[in-house]
Amino acid sequence: MKAPDFNYEKPTSISDVLALLANDELDCQLLAGGQSLMPMMNFRMANPGTLVDISGVSELAGITECTDTIEIGAMVRYCELEQSTIIKTHCPLINLVLPYVAHAAIRNRGTIGGSIGLSDPAAELPAVLLALDGSIEVTSGNGVRLEPASSFFKGVYETACEPDELITKIILPKAHSQQKFGFHEVARRHGDYAMAGVCIAQDSDLSIRVAFFGVADKAIRATNVEKLLSGSASFSQDVIKDAQNATSEIEFEGDMNASPEAKQHIANVVLERALKGMK
Numbered sequence: 001m002k003a004p005d006f007n008y009e010k011p012t013s014i015s016d017v018l019a020l021l022a023n024d025e026l027d028c029q030l031l032a033g034g035q036s037l038m039p040m041m042n043f044r045m046a047n048p049g050t051l052v053d054i055s056g057v058s059e060l061a062g063i064t065e066c067t068d069t070i071e072i073g074a075m076v077r078y079c080e081l082e083q084s085t086i087i088k089t090h091c092p093l094i095n096l097v098l099p100y101v102a103h104a105a106i107r108n109r110g111t112i113g114g115s116i117g118l119s120d121p122a123a124e125l126p127a128v129l130l131a132l133d134g135s136i137e138v139t140s141g142n143g144v145r146l147e148p149a150s151s152f153f154k155g156v157y158e159t160a161c162e163p164d165e166l167i168t169k170i171i172l173p174k175a176h177s178q179q180k181f182g183f184h185e186v187a188r189r190h191g192d193y194a195m196a197g198v199c200i201a202q203d204s205d206l207s208i209r210v211a212f213f214g215v216a217d218k219a220i221r222a223t224n225v226e227k228l229l230s231g232s233a234s235f236s237q238d239v240i241k242d243a244q245n246a247t248s249e250i251e252f253e254g255d256m257n258a259s260p261e262a263k264q265h266i267a268n269v270v271l272e273r274a275l276k277g278m279k
């Protein structure tokens with residue numbers, strides 16, 4: 001199938017994007033890498049009146065190292081993240097995860113802003129942001145606000161970004177040398193969306209954040225699991241078993257890949273493997 005008719009705009013500044021978004025009559029939707037939106041339009045799951053292509057907005061480009069944080073422009077593509085020495089040095093969890101995000105051809109076009117703006121429950125990067133306690137800079141005609149990742153993802157394809165707002169940056173704390181990270185996912189084929197996966201970040205005080213994806217209506221932190229794991233420098237089989245029992249706090253949701261029960265089983269498998277592979 002082909003997409004229904006739409007108007008096309010390609011602004012070159014954030015202020016021009018915001019002016020288009022503020023006009024309700026245009027029924028705008030942002031187009032970033034198009035790797036999800038174009039298939040959704042072809043399948044008639046999305047039917048915007050006007051596509052606002054933000055690929056020409058240079059203010060949304062680039063990865064910047066700040067004193068304590070890394071700022072990633074919304075239009076930064078996965079392939080740029082993969083090649084960035086700033087990301088390699090200061091956000092090692094992103095580097096662990098990226099080879100599992102879709103396929104190389106999709107990573108050449110897909111963007112971090114598109115992934116965060118879409119909020120697919122099985123996508124890796126929303127869980128990375130939760131595990132790293134990152135935040136999202138959102139801009140509208142009313143100004144700029146910072147939304148913590150913990151309150152940004154609302155449900156399937158639903159976020160705290162309003163229709164007249166634009167994600168402009170992703171802000172992540174720089175990793176410290178004593179921090180450890182873990183990641184594991186299970187997918188039917190490498191590059192497919194995960195059946196279930198987990199991202200873990202452990203701080204130098206041994207507090208820990210555990211974020212699952214592919215198990216519920218959005219990427220979620222498992223706070224009971226975190227409580228059980230916090231304070232452990234290494235994870236014995238008993239601690240892992242207790243943590244696996246605590247995943248019952250999650251309201252597992254089935255999808256075309258697996259039932260809720262199978263999701264819980266896979267979540268426990270990826271949790272154990274990620275904990276054992278922490279580095």
Ligand SMILES: Cc1cc2nc3c(=O)[nH]c(=O)nc-3n(C[C@H](O)[C@H](O)[C@H](O)COP(=O)(O)OP(=O)(O)OC[C@H]3O[C@@H](n4cnc5c(N)ncnc54)[C@H](O)[C@@H]3O)c2cc1C
Binds near residue numbers: 039110114193
């Ligand atoms: C075969 C296939 C396999 C895939 N596998 C995976 C996978 O394993 N893991 C994974 O995470 N993804 C996967 N994807 C999705 C891919 O990562 C997409 O590129 C990504 O989800 C969306 O990024 P995009 O830049 O293409 O966004 P687009 O498709 O252009 O946009 C996606 C949505 O985000 C909104 N949006 C875009 N930019 C902004 C912004 N700056 N502010 C607010 N809203 C914005 C758009 O309006 C749209 O609703 C897969 C896609 C395909 C086709």
